[in-house]
Amino acid sequence: QKEVEQNSGPLSVPEGAIASLNCTYSDRGSQSFFWYRQYSGKSPELIMSIYSNGDKEDGRFTAQLNKASQYVSLLIRDSQPSDSATYLCAVKTGANSKLTFGKGITLSVRP
Amino acid sequence: EAQVTQNPRYLITVTGKKLTVTCSQNMNHEYMSWYRQDPGLGLRQIYYSMNVEVTDKGDVPEGYKVSRKEKRNFPLILESPSPNQTSLYFCASSLGVYETQYFGPGTRLLVL
Numbered sequence: 001q002k003e004v005e006q007n008s009g010p011l012s013v014p015e016g017a018i019a020s021l022n023c024t025y026s027d028r029g030s031q032s033f034f035w036y037r038q039y040s041g042k043s044p045e046l047i048m049s050i051y052s053n054g055d056k057e058d059g060r061f062t063a064q065l066n067k068a069s070q071y072v073s074l075l076i077r078d079s080q081p082s083d084s085a086t087y088l089c090a091v092k093t094g095a096n097s098k099l100t101f102g103k104g105i106t107l108s109v110r111p
Numbered sequence: 112e113a114q115v116t117q118n119p120r121y122l123i124t125v126t127g128k129k130l131t132v133t134c135s136q137n138m139n140h141e142y143m144s145w146y147r148q149d150p151g152l153g154l155r156q157i158y159y160s161m162n163v164e165v166t167d168k169g170d171v172p173e174g175y176k177v178s179r180k181e182k183r184n185f186p187l188i189l190e191s192p193s194p195n196q197t198s199l200y201f202c203a204s205s206l207g208v209y210e211t212q213y214f215g216p217g218t219r220l221l222v223l
Contacts, residue, residue, distance in 0.1 A: 031209065032209050034211065034212075042216075042217075043201055043214040043215060043216050043217050044154070044201070044214050045214070046212075046213075049211055088154065092208075092209060098156065098159070098169070099144070099212060101153050101154040102153060103151070103152070103153035104153055
């Protein structure tokens with residue numbers, strides 16, 4: 001069973017701080033990695049995708065991928081109350097491109 | 112506007128009464144998928160389709176059926192719903208197998 005694990009939450013940070021969200025995956029053949037944000041009662045929306053080792057930055061968000069250690073992380077700089085949501089890590093593996101989600105971590109940014 | 116639509120958005124039904132949740136995308140995506148989301152269990156894939164007339168089981172296919180007769184539509188069918196199928200359902204689509212998936216707004220189903 002291919003698994004995607006996210007560190008237990010919830011996570012609470014003060015406004016302006018850096019929020020660090022981590023995710024590990026079990027299948028070494030995984031090829032595509034995604035972070036989705038989901039507000040309560042809403043559908044997941046893509047924040048970042050990353051396919052190769054290293055960092056990928058988009059505004060206040062940075063995704064980091066380390067395939068050797070099988071982890072992917074998301075850093076949110078200058079956290080805002082509007083960043084308060086559940087963040088889902090998702091990993092694609094195999095020819096059928098099955099997308100496996102972690103259970104998510106809930107982030108709360110305190111004003 | 113590029114989007115994935117689902118209908119109905121909310122549904123209350125009784126055990127055993129067949130129902131269909133529709134999903135449609137206007138982005139000419141080949142890949143479509145159904146998920147259910149339950150507290151503590153996260154998003155789990157029910158079925159997926161890589162193209163017209165090509166469907167396959169995901170992690171939790173029991174009690175569900177799908178069809179893909181047209182590229183844009185991917186309905187989810189519950190032939191005989193049971194209370195354990197009470198959940199929040201999402202349809203998603205992507206251009207190709209490795210592309211980003213875009214999610215519909217969700218369908219909240221309650222089976223009594």
